[in-house]
Amino acid sequence: xxDSASRLQAxxxxxLSSLLWAGNWVTGRALRDAFDPVTLxxxxxxxATAVLAPLALPGLRxxxxxxxxxxxxLLLLSxxxxxxxxxxxxxxxxxxTTVNAVLLxxxxxxxxxxxxxxxERERASARQVAGMLVSLAGILAILTRGEPAxxxxxELHAGDAWILLAMPIWGVYSVLLKxxxxxLGGLEFLxxxxxxxxxxxxPAAAAMHLxxxxxxxxxxxxxxxxxxxxGASVLAYICWNRGVAVVGANAAGFTVHLLPAFGTLLxxxxxxxxxxxxxxxxxxxxxxxxxxxxxxxxxx
Numbered sequence: 001x002x003d004s005a006s007r008l009q010a011x012x013x014x015x016l017s018s019l020l021w022a023g024n025w026v027t028g029r030a031l032r033d034a035f036d037p038v039t040l041x042x043x044x045x046x047x048a049t050a051v052l053a054p055l056a057l058p059g060l061r062x063x064x065x066x067x068x069x070x071x072x073x074l075l076l077l078s079x080x081x082x083x084x085x086x087x088x089x090x091x092x093x094x095x096x097t098t099v100n101a102v103l104l105x106x107x108x109x110x111x112x113x114x115x116x117x118x119x120e121r122e123r124a125s126a127r128q129v130a131g132m133l134v135s136l137a138g139i140l141a142i143l144t145r146g147e148p149a150x151x152x153x154x155e156l157h158a159g160d161a162w163i164l165l166a167m168p169i170w171g172v173y174s175v176l177l178k179x180x181x182x183x184l185g186g187l188e189f190l191x192x193x194x195x196x197x198x199x200x201x202x203p204a205a206a207a208m209h210l211x212x213x214x215x216x217x218x219x220x221x222x223x224x225x226x227x228x229x230x231g232a233s234v235l236a237y238i239c240w241n242r243g244v245a246v247v248g249a250n251a252a253g254f255t256v257h258l259l260p261a262f263g264t265l266l267x268x269x270x271x272x273x274x275x276x277x278x279x280x281x282x283x284x285x286x287x288x289x290x291x292x293x294x295x296x297x298x299x300x
Contacts, residue, residue: 131293
């Protein structure tokens with residue numbers, strides 16, 4: 001019973017991370033004219049690091065030798081999960097639509113399964129493959145507005161390649177999470193990889209400021225950065241890392257299919273778009289696929 005409760009709580013945390021990340025995709029697209037991708041990613045993680053510092057530094061007292069011993073895996077997690085992935089996403093969102101980006105984002109479970117097999121020799125179960133296919137069907141139901149013929153009308157953009165390139169990078173990050181030092185708590189771990197990511201991004205952000213300076217951002221743009229820093233970085237990563245630790249990377253990857261469903265709901269709530277029957281059908285199919293892929297078989 002305790003295992004079932006822990007698994008349910010972990011899946012709820014993974015769902016919350018998808019909700020927060022859905023807002024990040026919308027915000028990243030909205031901020032494309034206010035910030036270049038590198039600078040947006042830099043300010044996002046600099047603010048996140050500043051918020052995490054007073055929470056994480058007390059727990060890091062006496063643990064810096066542990067951090068140094070595991071510096072290689074921590075730097076790799078920072079490169080993939082902080083610097084590279086989001087930089088590519090913001091770069092892609094400059095020239096592609098949110099719809100195309102979210103559709104490509106639904107390929108993450110495929111890349112997590114592939115990375116699990118390459119790095120850990122972990123094979124997907126038939127239930128996981130079936131759940132993935134069911135969720136993809138729900139995503140297509142939303143994107144095509146319930147008309148399969150609309151699929152051929154989706155326009156492709158140059159940014160799609162950058163978004164697609166980001167997907168296996170997130171797969172590597174998710175799979176390698178199991179190799180993080182277990183003695184490093186969640187907040188401490190997130191602070192370390194965030195700070196390392198800021199150091200990686202700082203030279204490129206400074207170069208962009210010198211080579212292509214932009215006007216000072218307005219209040220709305222600043223609020224957008226605050227959201228992606230606190231909601232889509234600090235809170236979402238804590239939820240994701242905790243959920244992956246409980247259910248594993250493969251099962252956690254399927255909850256990413258919730259992101260298009262949440263994106264649809266956010267568009268309805270904040271952009272005034274109408275709710276149609278195909279929205280309800282698509283979201284129901286996505287949820288069914290996630291449940292199928294992540295639930296454990298009943299024991300006899």
